[in-house]
Amino acid sequence: MDALMQLNLMIWLAWSEVPPDDPVKPVFRNRGFDLFAIGPKIPISLPKQKAMKDHLGFHKEAVAPDLLLRHRTNPELLVLECKETSFDVSSSSSKQATGYLIISGTEMANTLGLIPATSLQQYEATACYVVNAEQEGPMFTTLGAIQAELRKNGLHANHANALGIYEEGNLVFLVEATDGCFEKNNQVVILEGVTSVYPLIPWDPSLGENPEARKDLEERLRMVFVSHLGSHLEQALAEPLEISIEELLKGAIPVWDAWQDRSTQKSVRRGARRFMFDILKRLDEKTGLSFESTPAGWQITVSHYDEIERIRRVLTSSTVRQLPIPFEEYRKPELWDDFDGGGVTRVNM
């Protein structure tokens, strides 16, 4: 399972309120944790940065976990990071893990505004890595080594855990490396009868060429453009309707601003613009819609009320439904998110 799929799955386990016998088992939610944020940026205090520099030889200004979960009743935070494989202490990813372990729960709660700065309430935090099957053991060993290093230097270290995602037939379950999270054999079923979830966070094409990524993006863009144009045609009668490509992209891809690979953004923006142009040109030829290019996108005018139904008919035609979106080949980024050393924390915004 790739890291983005892992992330989407973890979101469902924390966020989704589902019927009791649902195929998705929201185990985090059932254990009292709610999804607080996807990709929040948590700054590390200056004294901690200094201590990291002095004792560990590096420092980080902030960390941005994939997910931050907050317990509904207890002062507990769960920091979740998704990785396809484990890493060892010599990896650049261990710096990211150090960041998750060194910021205490109380500091996080203060920084995120969960408690007043004057509060004496103490928060506990657990840094938890989600990895693919049989990686949770090595992952937990690495986290333990980082914890030991921090404590050896008199620094704070949060709790640590590692969860492996296993698939067996039509079951998907989480296996934890330590005792304490799941009651039964350190494992819990998270999907039953299905092995996928609806992707709330869209595929990031910079993860590499992937037919699913292409299709998913195409359909998101098609939906957003057709929906936006089709629902605003009446407005284009009175005055020209401004369509901003950037706004449409943000509508299609909630994490658009967080995509740090500019060439991917450029490729998707160019493909979307071409796709929209092809549709608008067709509408211009066949209906009473006319359009002009603007720096932000397009300016649309509809000549007469009677044209609106015809425009909508073209918009839902098989031509528009099957029109490909000409993205360029995605380029895998050369610098892979130096902020956190990998994974899918591109959702930090």
Place this chain on the structure above:
Amino acid sequence: MIPAYLTNRSALFSWFDEYADVRKAELNRRDLSSDVGLLKSYLLETSPEGNAQHALQSIPWRTKPIDEGLFSLFANGEQSSLGVLEQLTERHFAFYTPLKTNDIEPQLKKTIMHNPQWDFAWFSGLVLDILWHDYTLPLYPTRFTKLTFEHEAKFERSEPREDWVNEVDEEDEVMENDMGDRGRMPLERRASIIAITERSRSIQAFLPKLQAAHSPFRSLRTLRLPASDHGGYELWNWGKMTFRAPSFTEGRSNLLTITKMYRHATEHIEKLAWIQAEKLPSIGGLSLHGVPVTLRFPEEGLPQAVFENFVQNIFGQSRNQFRLWGNPIRRMDSYYYVHAIDLHLWKPIGLELTPSYFRVLLPQGTCGNTVHRLVQNIQRYLDPTVRVFIGSEDYSNIFRQALGKGLG
């Protein structure tokens, strides 16, 4: 048919009362005139924003205001009125007409279903069942009532589907013309339209057994709400009400109660289910609000062929009763998701489709009525036993609570 001299609300409603009374007398004598229709209302939804003016402007018929909430409708170039449109809430209208079913429904269905500003109100079997259990049964246990049930296994075969928009409610025509039974359900696939007329208490004595034995008995098509005197008001699963009682006033009162229930339930669903991904300005990242809507099928799931035919047939046709458009993305065997458009309001909607459940994600602004339409159509065409949840909350309970509010 509605006299042109009726230029105010009370005169019009009195005329409707008299009209309903005369028709009921004719029904009692089994002597309904062949050139007149029963009085009917159609409950219509606009949008969560309730932009009534916008919706009214989009109707292809001429509208003539009677007062600020009542409008006569005329076909273009015609002098005789098609009926009267009354605004009942910020987002709901009722269309009243005495025209015969055949003369009004084809054009009304086309007008509403092909117009993004409008939709019918959809009452699935789950909702009609609540009205039956919580209203008809306790209040009128000894009165005769009538329930009809409908299920058509339309997706058992992959074939071009008939358009519901072109269908006319056969039963209304039959009753209006007193021509006897002339069912016209296709024989090539499983289809059921079953009617029961009996005292309420007697129906309830055997209905659970029928439902256990034959699932279409869960898919109510019409429920007759008894009138206080005699006769009743037949509520259809697509928001139509046929007045088979001598009082327009009483039928309208029922309609107002039902509309309040419908509105409360729809708005409650929107409040729960609208998905919002909000930026957290201070710390970056996103917070996620809202819950998914889940439609669960029985343990064995939908038959594979039915599921695949549904996925392949629904999303490519812009004019179908589900009003959904998009390109299903096949993720694996029997697993699709669709970034679709709901053609009522042309708003986006996310769908996850498997034979054992459908998941619906409603972005903010997508009308909650979409859920009712989906449930009603799924009961009718896919599986009458479907269970529906908004997050973990039972869809039926939401309506049950809304009915309590609607009575207030």
